Amino acid sequence: MLNTETVDLEIEQTDPDDWDMVIGPKRNLLDLRLRELWHSRDLIMLFVRRDFVSVYKQTILGPLWYLIQPLLTTIVFTVIFGNIAKLPTDGLPSFMFYMSGTVIFTYFASSLSKISDTFVANANMFGKVYFSRLAVPVSILISSLIAFAIQFGFFLLFMVYFYLRGTQLHPNWWILLTPVLLFIMAGLGLGFGIIVSALTTKYRDLRFLVQFGVQLLMYATPVIYPLSSMSPKYQALIRLNPLTSVIEAFRFAYLGSGSVDFVQLGYSFAIMLVAIMIGVVVFNRVEATFMDTV
Amino acid sequence: MSRNVIRVENISKTYRLGQISAGTLTDDIKVWWAKAQGKPNPLLKIGQEDHGNRDEEFLWALRDVSFNVEQGSVLGIIGRNGAGKSTVLKILSRVTAPTSGYVKVKGRIASLLEVGTGFHPDLTGRENIYLNGAILGMKRVEIDRKFDEILAFSEVEQFIDTPVKRYSSGMYVRLAFAVAAHLEPEILVVDEVLAVGDAEFQRKSLGKMGDVAQQGRTVLFVSHNMSSILRLTKEAIVLEKGRVVMRAPSPEAVDYYLSAGNARAGERIWEKDEVPLAATPFRPVALRLLDQKGRVVEVVRSVEPFTVEMEYYLDAPLTGLRIGLYLNSARGDQVLTTFDTDDGARFEKYVSRPAGHYVSRCEFPRDLLNDGRYVLGINASSYRIRRYFMDEQALAFNVDTSGAPGMQWSEPRPGALRPRLEWKIENK
Numbered sequence: 273m274l275n276t277e278t279v280d281l282e283i284e285q286t287d288p289d290d291w292d293m294v295i296g297p298k299r300n301l302l303d304l305r306l307r308e309l310w311h312s313r314d315l316i317m318l319f320v321r322r323d324f325v326s327v328y329k330q331t332i333l334g335p336l337w338y339l340i341q342p343l344l345t346t347i348v349f350t351v352i353f354g355n356i357a358k359l360p361t362d363g364l365p366s367f368m369f370y371m372s373g374t375v376i377f378t379y380f381a382s383s384l385s386k387i388s389d390t391f392v393a394n395a396n397m398f399g400k401v402y403f404s405r406l407a408v409p410v411s412i413l414i415s416s417l418i419a420f421a422i423q424f425g426f427f428l429l430f431m432v433y434f435y436l437r438g439t440q441l442h443p444n445w446w447i448l449l450t451p452v453l454l455f456i457m458a459g460l461g462l463g464f465g466i467i468v469s470a471l472t473t474k475y476r477d478l479r480f481l482v483q484f485g486v487q488l489l490m491y492a493t494p495v496i497y498p499l500s501s502m503s504p505k506y507q508a509l510i511r512l513n514p515l516t517s518v519i520e521a522f523r524f525a526y527l528g529s530g531s532v533d534f535v536q537l538g539y540s541f542a543i544m545l546v547a548i549m550i551g552v553v554v555f556n557r558v559e560a561t562f563m564d565t566v
Numbered sequence: 567m568s569r570n571v572i573r574v575e576n577i578s579k580t581y582r583l584g585q586i587s588a589g590t591l592t593d594d595i596k597v598w599w600a601k602a603q604g605k606p607n608p609l610l611k612i613g614q615e616d617h618g619n620r621d622e623e624f625l626w627a628l629r630d631v632s633f634n635v636e637q638g639s640v641l642g643i644i645g646r647n648g649a650g651k652s653t654v655l656k657i658l659s660r661v662t663a664p665t666s667g668y669v670k671v672k673g674r675i676a677s678l679l680e681v682g683t684g685f686h687p688d689l690t691g692r693e694n695i696y697l698n699g700a701i702l703g704m705k706r707v708e709i710d711r712k713f714d715e716i717l718a719f720s721e722v723e724q725f726i727d728t729p730v731k732r733y734s735s736g737m738y739v740r741l742a743f744a745v746a747a748h749l750e751p752e753i754l755v756v757d758e759v760l761a762v763g764d765a766e767f768q769r770k771s772l773g774k775m776g777d778v779a780q781q782g783r784t785v786l787f788v789s790h791n792m793s794s795i796l797r798l799t800k801e802a803i804v805l806e807k808g809r810v811v812m813r814a815p816s817p818e819a820v821d822y823y824l825s826a827g828n829a830r831a832g833e834r835i836w837e838k839d840e841v842p843l844a845a846t847p848f849r850p851v852a853l854r855l856l857d858q859k860g861r862v863v864e865v866v867r868s869v870e871p872f873t874v875e876m877e878y879y880l881d882a883p884l885t886g887l888r889i890g891l892y893l894n895s896a897r898g899d900q901v902l903t904t905f906d907t908d909d910g911a912r913f914e915k916y917v918s919r920p921a922g923h924y925v926s927r928c929e930f931p932r933d934l935l936n937d938g939r940y941v942l943g944i945n946a947s948s949y950r951i952r953r954y955f956m957d958e959q960a961l962a963f964n965v966d967t968s969g970a971p972g973m974q975w976s977e978p979r980p981g982a983l984r985p986r987l988e989w990k991i992e993n994k
Contacts, residue, residue: 291670292671292672292674294668294671295658295663295670296663296664296669297666298663315701318697319697321693322686325688325689326689329688396683399661399679400661400680400683401677401701401702402661402677475594561662563661564582
């Protein structure tokens with residue numbers, strides 16, 4: 273490595289030219305290269321389009337699957353956890369309780385699991401042409417966001433339906449916090465996703481870990497139970513999960529049960545920043561040479 | 567003098583040989599933990615040595631490669647398989663980073679290591695044009711502007727709204743190439759992607775490449791096909807075992823490349839480690855060029871017959887084996903192909919060959935070849951069953967035409983053949 277540094281110095285002295293690009297053995301690990309990402313916005317949108325068009329080609333129900341997935345999940349939860357296990361739902365109709373948790377948790381879960389496949393799934397393409405590698409995770413965040421928007425609209429329809437039937441739901445001004453909550457969810461999905469994606473280039477076992485880890489994580493998140501139903505000891509544990517505050521706040525804003533805890537949200541935000549930072553470092557490291565190891 | 571637009575400075579690239587890690591995360595952590603405590607690697611079997619990071623474990627794909635490329639020049643890169651061509655391209659394309667050294671680039675660079683990167687089978691031709699274009703670095707408006715041109719070039723107008731998975735492979739490749747051909751970078755780095763499609767389309771693609779060069783853009787072109795190197799580039803770099811061994815005007819570089827690797831002029835001897843395992847039971851020994859007195863020569867006289875002999879072992883009996891010779895000009899144009907069992911009677915006689923030591927010898931008549939440099943390739947195969955061994959550039963030699971017909975005129979005579987033909991001139 274000493275060697276490289278001497279070479280570097282020599283170039284500085286003898287090379288006054290205005291090069292547009294320098295390809296070297298090391299990249300600045302903390303550099304997000306956002307300008308490059310911005311230049312690939314057309315590509316990002318085309319990736320988003322591709323993901324949408326290709327997933328539901330040759331299916332009968334097509335985009336309806338975006339609605340069927342959360343609907344069936346919610347129904348199953350309602351029957352099993354609500355009617356059979358009779359878990360408390362803070363006085364809310366269990367259907368709405370489960371749906372609120374499922375919809376926003378799914379945004380995180382699907383972003384995370386798709387992003388963590390970035391390098392392995394695109395190895396072929398990455399091996400042939402360079403473009404901002406972050407374009408792939410970002411496009412996944414966007415297409416997951418669109419899927420979320422569809423499911424969220426569906427959720428709002430059910431809110432209207434329950435309201436018309438006379439159920440007491442308490443949407444409130446905290447709704448304005450929604451973009452912040454989504455931002456934290458996206459950031460967590462991106463951060464942890466790119467960490468895993470970078471590590472899977474070497475350790476394929478992480479892929480399996482993520483696939484079912486996300487399912488297990490749901491049980492450590494107040495998706496199917498309210499945080500308030502836990503004993504203080506477990507509550508403290510569940511609060512360590514950065515997703516907890518987001519789901520609680522989301523549910524409080526739209527349904528009126530749960531909590532908005534700024535300390536907790538701040539904690540989630542901090543975890544998100546740390547995850548993204550670590551993610552960018554490992555992503556940048558792996559990106560430079562992953563074609564040699566994948 | 568025009569300025570440099572690419573400067574490659576001392577780049578090296580090493581690859582770890584063998585396994586990259588213990589394989590799973592837990593095993594790697596165990597190894598790391600043991601090392602941190604100063605204990606031996608727990609995963610090693612007893613008696614096995616710990617190699618650590620010794621130099622032999624690394625493969626040097628490139629070693630201190632430096633070169634400059636001037637604006638507007640078309641530079642060829644040639645070398646045998648494993649010489650490091652693809653690694654240079656990958657580094658220039660930023661697909662992988664060099665282990666040490668720097669590459670500096672001035673201007674917009676695009677690389678074509680493959681056509682149709684990112685094509686999605688479920689998307690239509692139109693959608694794939696946009697997607698592929700964007701992956702190659704084009705902006706949406708740019709693709710909009712060139713769309714009709716791309717479509718016309720691809721000749722698949724009729725099917726542009728059909729998913730590409732329904733395309734024939736020819737259509738697929740044409741569409742993919744059409745997008746690539748309409749990239750307009752200041753510097754273009756191209757791998758052997760031109761060798762796609764049918765002959766007609768290849769001609770068109772080569773033409774398009776020639777246009778690019780004439781528009782004053784800089785092109786780096788890697789190919790195995792010496793005639794396209796000669797046609798498209800004025801200058802070429804020869805890579806050998808990860809180093810630049812020569813940079814010269816293309817004809818000279820091509821010549822060097824074609825004659826490099828011979829153990830001795832007029833003879834190609836295959837060492838054990840040069841023969842792939844897949845060749846078994848065929849084991850090549852040597853290919854020799856002999857003059858009419860039976861001496862190994864590098865130059866043959868066109869007015870004398872010469873012999874090419876292939877010596878080999880069969881470690882097991884083979885059915886249907888035929889030894890083929892390819893004679894090509896140094897520019898890559900094919901002159902002729904011949905097999906040792908072309909003759910019907912010999913074909914019947916050698917339906918199967920028992921294990922043993924063989925020589926297949928072919929005599930070329932006098933007054934056959936024109937002057938110039940030729941390349942002999944060798945192939946051992948059983949028709950429609952298996953190819954055991956092949957070396958397309960086994961041996962290069964020169965033909966000297968002193969005494970050949972027409973030598974009273976000093977002008978160069980085009981064509982690979984220079985037969986002594988019977989002319990009659992009548993005075994009517």
